[in-house]
Amino acid sequence: MKRYIIELVQGGASLLAGLGVTLRALVAQPVTVPYPRKKLPMQPGFRGHPMLVRNPATGAFTCIACGTCMQRCPSRCIDITAARTESGTKYPARFQLDFTRCSLCGICVEVCPVSGLAFSRSFAMPHRTREACKYDLVTRGEEGT
């Protein structure tokens, strides 16, 4: 009989405590946002697809089309076509990233000798075809940021 009453009282108290928890949640601010209308601030460590970095002074890509990233990419998803300017500097005429295979491991960003690659901030990238997932980072450079 004693256990019965203790169970009843303790059970009732724990139920009230539970109601208190949800009541506090009810009056607190919601933590979710209506996504397309409002967005949460992006975390600094976010990894979008790799993109080419521009030299802030000249506005040109810092990439020298050395091909290190192409060699080191474990997924083999980078394909660079290099070209030379009149002065003899190499630059990427085409920098293709096959995003269907990219695992965002970040090795390309790490190995780049001139810090010519960085992670972009774009994440909503729906495509209808496989071909559309093959980005040319030279032409995509602007929109990828």
Add this chain to the structure above:
Amino acid sequence: MDTIISITSAFTSVALAAAVIVGFVFVNATALGYIERKLCGRFQRRIGPMEVGWHGILQMPVDGIKLIAKQLIVPSHVAGPLFYVAPVLAFAPAALPFLVMPFAPRIQVLAMEAGLVFVLAVISFNTFAVFLAGWSSNNNYSMIGALRAVAQNISYEIPILLSLLTVVFLTGSFNLSRIVQVQESLWFVLRHPGAILAFLVFFIAAIAETNRAPFDLPEAESELTAGFHTEYSGIAFGMFMIAEYTYLFVNCCLATAVFFGGWWGPTLPFGQYSSCIWFFIKAYTLVFIVIWCRWTFPRVRFDQLMNLSWKYLIPIALGNLLLTALCTKL
């Protein structure tokens, strides 16, 4: 001639009452659906429906239209007419308790002498519809859900009756408007310690009786997909939902009338009619508490459900009834 006029006027008033009550059932179910979804969102620190209309206020009407427009998918192995009858049986009687509910001194369709018994009888009828739905679906999930519903309703009807009988002992009447009138000076929950206990027992049992969480075993999603309404789609499912919300509101109305003084509150102009505001405020507050409980407590196990009724609620309600009877005699 006089008879014809009186028959026509009687017919008009009956038709009017029926239209108002059925309209109210639909509006109430829609509003409660919206309130429930919104509150559920806030309890989980989400924002709930926001897209259709101002703060998603048109979400439920739109959902209703969607349900009506949807195809009724009927599996080939169901038990024919019974499958179609079950949602109607769930939905149609749900409006009946409002006939005897005393919303205000002058807003009561029928001042029935056995009003309380009538309401309880109609509420119990829901079990029949649920069982019919589960059995006629010819589906194991539905069947188990229906069996659970029957066991649950049999167990929880007893504490409901016993707890309401406490108040019947205090007032000596089954007439709902008389029960409310007696509470003019003080509500029963404030006046009598036995009534507080009776209310708690009634409230827990009423949540179980309407198959709502934490006692929603007949439709436990994680175990039975959707329980007794697994095979129902479109508006047939919608009718079960409307019935559920209506019975929820009926139970809260009953608690308001029996324990919380019904329409009594600060005096209002045209109090004979307008005091129904107090009734609705009290009833919807109770509805809020039911929703609050739903989004707080996890579902109980079936043996826990039975234990709660047979080991706790029924003995407590019985003891309470005995003590109240003694007190009223002394």
